Every structure is written in structure tokens, then in C-alpha cells.
Amino acid sequence: MTKKIYIGNLPFETTEDRVRQLLAPYGAVQSVAMIRDRDSGRFRGFCFVEMDEGAANKAIAGLKGKKVDGRKIKVNEARRSKNQRQHQSNKNNNRRSDDSIPLHERTARGGYGAHDEGGYPHSGGMRGRREWKREKNRDGDSKFPHSGGSRFNR
Numbered sequence: 001m002t003k004k005i006y007i008g009n010l011p012f013e014t015t016e017d018r019v020r021q022l023l024a025p026y027g028a029v030q031s032v033a034m035i036r037d038r039d040s041g042r043f044r045g046f047c048f049v050e051m052d053e054g055a056a057n058k059a060i061a062g063l064k065g066k067k068v069d070g071r072k073i074k075v076n077e078a079r080r081s082k083n084q085r086q087h088q089s090n091k092n093n094n095r096r097s098d099d100s101i102p103l104h105e106r107t108a109r110g111g112y113g114a115h116d117e118g119g120y121p122h123s124g125g126m127r128g129r130r131e132w133k134r135e136k137n138r139d140g141d142s143k144f145p146h147s148g149g150s151r152f153n154r
Contacts, residue, residue, distance in 0.1 A: 016047075
């Protein structure tokens, strides 16, 4: 199984070959990701390296505090960034049991002036109330599920 390690506080002139040479005594390096500045393309002073788990543990123990070109480097197991953790958390929280059904059908809510099967407005405004009153007067009974006491039943 592979393990990703973080190597920080490297000199800006460091190359991928130099990182591979630095880690060669501890085991085979599978990949090196040299992090560069988006605008200038200059190396930012840290990288991520993938190695076998045993070799990575040896490298972390052996390189902690070692000086490379006059700079004391930092070496530890790579962790996910805050943004990645937040994204994963949001991804898990947003899962529904049946995402194939549109949200408005799952929640039984409609838009402005929408009616569900019972014919009750969710947000129809005054126009919806007047239409109900007309329907009530025409049919002689209320469209509301309760027996009375509503200001709309007058």
C-alpha cells in the first residue's frame, strides 16, 4: 500500500531529481509532485511524494530535521487540506436516498402559486386567496382540510 508524505521548507532551487536522491536510501519513490506557483511557475518550496508505506515511515523518521542546502526541512505524512475535508463532508451530507426524483417532488413543495394535490396554495398571494373564495362560493364547501375557524372561510 502506498503512503503520501509531505516535504516542506525546501529551497526554491530544488528539483525533482534532488528529491528522489534524498529519498533513495529509504526506498523506491513512486511519484513526486513538486508544487509550483500558478502565476509564475516557480517552485513553492514543498512537495508530495508517494512511496510504499514501510519506506515512507522510514523516510519520515530519517529525514525529520535534516538540513538540505542550509534549510531544515519538514517531513510528515500528508494530510488532506481543509477544502478537501469540507468538500467530502458536504458531499456526504447532500446525499439523498433517491436522487433520481427531483427535489420539488421529494419535498412536495411548489413554486409561486403552485398547488399540491389538495389544491392549497403555498405562496399564491392575494390572488390565490380570492380564487379560493370564489371556488368555495361556487361549490358551497371549503377547500381547507379543517372544519372552520380560518379567516379565509368567511
